[in-house]
Amino acid sequence: MNCKFFGALTYTVNLNLHIGELTKTENEQQLNQIRITLLNQVLQLINNGAVLHSGMFVIKKMLSNLSLLFMNSSRTWTNPLLTLINCVVFDQVSNSTIANNQIDKALSSLPFSKIYVLLIFAQILAEELVKKEATNVSNVQTHHLVHEHLFPTVQKLMTSLLNLSPERKLIDTWLDCLVSWVGYASKAEFDSTERYDLIELLSMCISLVTSTDYAISQKAIETLSEALETNPSFFNSQLKADLLSMLFGDVGVQYVRHFSSQQDEKSVADFARLIIAFLDTDLKSLLLKLNDDENAYIFDFLIVLTNYPGTPIEEESVSREFADFWLRFADYCICEDTTLQTLLNDKPGGHQALSERIKALFERVTQIYWNKAHVPEDEEGFSQYKQEFALYRRDVGDLFESVYPLVKLPLIINLLITIERSIQTGKLEDIEPSLYLVTCISKDFGDGEVNHQLVQHLSAILDANLLPIVLQVKTDRFRYLVSTTIQFFSSADWFYKTETGTKYLPQILSFLFDCMTNTNLYQLSSSKAISSICSQCRYSLVEFLPSFETIITEMINNTTIDPVVRQRIINAYASILEGVKDPVVQGENLFKLFDLLDKKSLSVLEGLATANPDERERMVDYLTSLVNSVSAVGRGMQLPDDVDGYYTQDQESKVREYWTTDPLGIHAKLLTIITNFTMTNEVLSENYQIIEEAVNLFKCGLTEPLPGPFVFDCATILQFIVTKFNSLKKSDAYPLLYSLLNSVVTAHYRTMDLEALHGAIDTIFLSKIPVIEDDPDLVQSSFNLFSTMLSTRPSLLLSNEKLLMTLLEFAFRHLGSNERFVLKSLEKFWTRFITLRKGDRQDTVMVKRLFNETELGYVLTFNVLKYMFATQRSNLETFIEIIKQLVAKYPLMMSKWLQEAFPKLNEEREKKIQNWEIFVKKIMLTRGTRSANDLIKDFWLEVNGLINYN
Template sequence: MDFNFSQVVGLIETLYSNTLAAGQVVQVQSQLQQFQKHQGSLQVADQLLDPRNNYSLECQFFGALTYTVQLNQIFSTWGAVVDDESDIDDDETLKGATGTDDTRNMVDQLTLRQLSHLNNLLTQHFVHRQPNLFVIKKVFSNLSLVYCHNFHNWTNPLLSFLGTQDDPSISSLRLSVANIEHHLQASLAGSAQKLQLVLLFSQIIIEDILKNNTMSDHLDQQLHTCLRKEVFVVTEFFVNYSMNLVIEKLNNNNNNNNNNNNNNNNNNNNNTPKLSNDNNQLLADAVRCYTAWTSYISFSYLNSTEKFIIDPTLNLLIKFLLCHQTSDQLINDSDSIFVVIEFLTNLLETNANLLNNSFKQTINDLIFKDWGMNYLNFLNGSGDDDLIENEKSVQDFAKLVISYFELDMVRISKLLVDDSCSYIFQALMKLTAFPGTPILDEEISRDFIEFWLETSDTLIDDTDSLLILLKTTENLQLFKKNFKTLLELLGKTYWTKVQLPLANQTSMKMIKGQYKDEYFSYRRDVGDLFDSMYVIIKDSIFKFLFDNIINNLNVTSLTLQNASEVEASVFLINCMCSNFSEGNVPDEIFGMLVHLFSFHRNEEINFLKIGLITNNSYLMNTTVSFLSSINFFYKSEQGLGFLNEILDYLFNLLSLSIQSKELPGKFQFIVARAIASICSQCRTFLASSLFKFEPLLFNVINSIDFKAFTREKVINSVSFIIQGIKNPQTQGEYIVKLLQLINDQSTKIFSEIKSGRVNNNHDLNILLDYLVSLLDCVLQIARGMQLPEESVIFYNDEERQLVDNFWIADNLGIHSMILQIISGFSLDPELTNIFITNHNNGESLGVTDGSVKINYHNLVTEKCCEIFRAGLCEDINGPFVFADNQIIIDYVLSKFEDTKNRIDVDKPHSSMTLSIGYLFGLLETFVSANYRKLSKEAVTNCIITIFVMNPQLLNSDVDLFTNALQFLNKVIEKKPDLLFYISDNSANYFATILESCMVVLKQSNEKFVIKTVVKFWCNLITLRAGTRENQEYITRIFIDEQFGQKLTNVTFSALLKSTRSNYEIYCDIVRNMIGKYPLQFKQWANNALILINNQRVSNGKKALPDIRQLISKLYLTKGTRKVNMVIKDFWLAANGLMDI
């Protein structure tokens, strides 16, 4: 395709006009890309880059980009000679790797042309004030590209850049550091801009090399050498020269300000560049350039033999910082100081291997002695109005401090036993305690949390190492004492930090709004820190926190500051108490808790009342969380007397949360969960208090106003207490009351719904939600009645016999009541229709935004299955343990038939199939728990009904089939005899099941389905729990009835078509077949692979790799995990892929 100049310019202007549609943009880009590869494109590029032609900046950039394309084309064949020759000497290799004479000459000319363009662009930029820096950077990048490939011929691009400004000839490309002084002194005269440009060019070169380090190893070392001897020498000169200029100017200004040596400037060399009053830009450019170089230097240490000396430059950076002693100096150069601190931090974090011990000590002195403390005092002492602005500077300084210590955390232990180093820890604490509310005003204290955590963990983990480091036991003891003192001070600092600013409405609004997640994440991190510190400071931090609560209670009236301090103390106590358990709580903690709950116990202001008095939801929330984390206390002799009082308080809060519109909605959830936790853990101590719950139980069951979760948790809590009663008669009486209340209320609602008196969907959904919650209450009773441990542990022999006999007799008819409720909810046809045609808005699942819509029928089925499931794993009879296994089987089959008849199998993934999945889940648990007592006839009836009589239903939904197969897997794992009984009386029913499983194995792509069906076949092959007759039966099916061959065919077919992430799943079948049928599988595999290969070839696909070799390799593995590697190689080869 031919191009003319005006056409190219038009396309460029059109491309950047933002007027093209997406398809047109692609078309224009394609045309321009073709042009850039065209032989004559550089002539057009030269015209575009010439500022005198007044083309747009977009055209200029396109011209530079065209050079990039052409250079890449040239360098793509640059090393062709090396590839073609293998026995030439090193000189020839080097010649080939750097192009022919003609191409080298051409590259030299292109380099000069770009340098010439660069000079013109710089004139346009600095003289005519054109904003073309992005074009300049692109030309620099092109020159960097040339240097990376042509460094043998063009050794010093930085000097060439300067040299061509005076002598734009080929000789400027041959400049090296041997001529450095002459060229630098001449080229730098009077211009700080040239300094900045050379620094920018050097930075681009080294960043490009790091980004595109794709040279061969042979050239890499030579490139490293050239960089060190040429480019780095010039760069270092310019960096140091720039910093010396800035430092000299600072010193002169300081002297002038002190009226000393006013004529210093007259002594400056006339060649010294004139700096503006702002030092920031030149220093920033120098530091940015050197940052890139330190990254490269660190890289080169690992990839070359070149060694760089960077100490002179680093010392200049320190010298620059030390020039700033007064507030005015620190203010004027704050941006430059930030740049240097950021550089030093990055150096410590990522390239600390470049630093010697001497410089590390220099950083220590800088940070912690006069300059660092002066700088920190300046930032902290600017007044409240400047805190937010200064916070960024302090945060950067803090990061430098943290990075320095993280080089050697154990070193802190030596500092702690050296009194002369106390100033270091004063500085650390001052930084940690930077004023302001965390996250809102400052993030420094957050940065230090991880540091203090690591310090704490490092220094407590290895006493032996510390003893070696500190040399004497006296020093070790001194360290422990000082470290404890430090952490106590740290604890008080962070205690202040986590106090909610309750009195500041603006701050609280921000905490509740945009900063909510971040702020409370900060508090959790502080809690983790206290948990870690507790190992060292033990009860002293508890004493401080408990004393604070007591002091705040010992007042005549409560303020928001009292509430804030108490909330912070309770929050941190809770963080530490949550990891306590019975047997590992110090006696001192029990004493403090007793004092806390006893203090002003019968007066107006006490611990349990402070949240209510201040009406502060945060304090009440934190208090509730704390109360639910000290179950160890309630079960102790000291705490038992407070248990009922605390539960009364929690139930009072629960009632308050229902009545109050000011408390957040989730507060009910928190309180109800706390009550359930306490009742679960302390059930055996609460039996005598059950009578107090009866009015509440009546309300939560009969009132529709309670949130579903609250209702269910209250019932669950009471059920825990009922379970803790050792007398089954008393247990039964309480359960009857609960079930009767639920049954009466649900029956009443059933009647109301069936009568048609509910006029709109909103009211109907409210009633249906309420019904589901009532059914869930039955489930919560079932879960609460589960034994917390094995019956032989919970009961003595006499109690166990009494309980077992009581529930077998079931004179109170509790089992019948439960079945009546389940039947009413789940098997009533009219009610089922209502459940099916309406959807829950998610509240029953704890979702309140309406994002979840679930069919009520599925919810009810799930709850009923869970009620049955609750008693299946108990090892003693109980209210939810049904001795007659047929009860559960009858329910499953009845519900299955009813649901099946309501499903349209022509509509896959019907929402109704979810209910059947719950039934299969119940059967799976049922078999797992009762397989020893199950009759073959009962299981046979189930399997025939599900698998044989309803294949269309199962095949309509792969998820449903997977659920059914999981049940079948459980039968095979536990008692396969139950499954094979089918074959004796049911003709080919088992073969029908196998055929269905074969189809799923062949067609499924979902990983969880493949895993389930593969597990089925592996269980069937191995039959670990099978009898000898079972083994013989399966062998007959696999060999005589050809299912072994069929399975092998399907397995290899599915395996070869599977994705990379799935093929390994099928290997389990191969491994088990080799182990179980070693003689037959060899032939089965050969037949299967030949069949698959023939089909592939006839379809025009690539033939399979050597089949015999595959089978030989498989048999060498002897069915071990090595099969997977053999299959992997075969799968890759068959699919034309390579291992990565």
């Protein structure tokens, strides 16, 4: 058999190699001879009993070869299936052909084994047609020929075959063939104007569902599902009526009952998939059926299937199939509510009655999924599919969220009542799914969605000692209860915004702290919840500050605490401190915190030099976490974006006075911490993360409208930048310092001291140009900094002639960069320099003189053109924008610059640029508008010998 297969494979290889040549008109006779040879080979194979019995793979390969031949010669060989039927019937290759209406008679004389081969060929043809990739014209021609000639034969073969009462193997293949032709017909309808009538075949498939052989019934169900999911438009109203009658009638009930009794959940799930695929085709019809009591049996059956017995995922997947369906149906009910009102307008109370029925239906559905959402108690078995069950629960949560607008408040109230009742009865396993689903429904609640009943029931649950009970059962069995409780209170900001809810904040925070400190299992989730609550409710938690002090001390002193947890808790503490309107209280608490951080970090810093590599790595991670925590305080202490009305006039005055005088020396303490971390220790001085957090710390106060603990004057920050820059041995952290200076310029450009700024730029730019030239990230950082100066206060740059001239030369050179991000930063620099939108009169005059009275404009134009024609297409935008700005701002001069630049370019280029004079005239006519874009792109393509396929 292997030899025969390799022989068939040899045909395949040679056909693929030579098919293009063979399909030429002059080779038609040779192609016909190859076809005859292949058909003879197929006949020999199917007349060999041994091959039919155990070598079907060889026959299939040869049939694929025939299919390949057909794909490439369909205009001359329009019906390969009819050709093969003729060969099999007459047992020879001949020119005589039987008609389609003679196929049923011809098949009756053939053994099933040969009919099976014909059916396989019909299937292979459809599958190969789906795979075929060709030009649109070729596709349309092929689709027309298949519809006109091949498909009628396929249809006749398939209908005739079923009338012969074939064996199961043939019916299985018949169903596979139908799936393949549904797939092809759908593709053909999408790619062409051909339209397929599959009603007869699909009707026969529906009749197979009622087969007494449940294996056939099962396969027919899978086939119908695939057909509906592929293209539901193949089913007309009669087919849909037949399906409805079958699915929800005795056939469907018996089918589910049979496979349920066999504990064959997969077959029931496949049946559910068919029902869902069928219902999805017309949700409007389903919804209107809900309004008629005669259709109650349909919804009752759907509820029975949804409530299929067993633990989800482990024992049943039917409810998972239906979860997505019910969600889509709920969304449809919501989206089409206005349409339904119009439809039911002629029936008094009709819309209200339907709304009540929808609500009642989804109350039944949600009750089922509440039961299904319980975490299984068998932990050992559950661990094998825990992740899949989590995805299932997520889908259930999404369903409840979608259903809530339909069922409204009773849905969430009933869940809260269930929790309260479960606490009273000690039925703890019901608390977790209820709380999980409440979280899913309420996590995005706005202020208008919070009803007093909701607040009242949640308060009752807390009063019933929910949190102490959860803490008492922190065992493996109930760990989901703990996690879900943490998750709920992390997202219940709608509750904390109410006057009643704020009273429970101490109790809730105490619970979260307990979860965080007593086990590593909940550290991350509970710290996230604490941080979120403190950020949302900072003004209600001032009295909680003393409780934080012990926790904060533990966070800083315990080196084993997860760094993320440490930062979150310190950030939470800072959020509450920000809510304290008294600067004295703020200062005292901050001083304690920073003093503790300073002392602890010093003790660790002292041991760095003598620590072994493993210890040193742990110590550096801990120190990085500490400095992260300091910048976390800065972020937590930031004032709201809209500060007007935040303080009374008297409070604002006290804040200004306190932080200006800084009686406890908090600014000095922070600078000491920064110096210790970034300057004095060799191990940390080059550490990127440490420097990044120091930079973030300075940035925290830059945009603050009032003096504060993290607000430093410009001179202090500039001094840090210069000192740190000079101390660095490597350039990795240079971009961080550029970014900090950029932020300082953005925040304080109006009041910056020019001498101090230029001194800093001398250090970080002018003295380091050789280093910067070789590092694209530094080049980008440099241009970003100078672009910021030009867009805020151009005189910061223009007043320093040495800096400006050096920078312009630097900017010319880097027009030749291959890095897209560098070119984008250059584009920003040059366009802002050319337009100078924020400059005063003196700045504007200076830049205009540079362009009008020096070689600047010509040199820029020449370099832009030179590098533009050498760059890749994806980088063109940078050069286009610069040219457009030059044309718009300096139209007369730009024409002159272009006319001088192109001849000079041609002197340097091996391949001369043609028609540039026409380009210059056209580009000047655009006046720098958007129309220049395509003009420049087309000229670039022309110069580079490329074609614009658009």
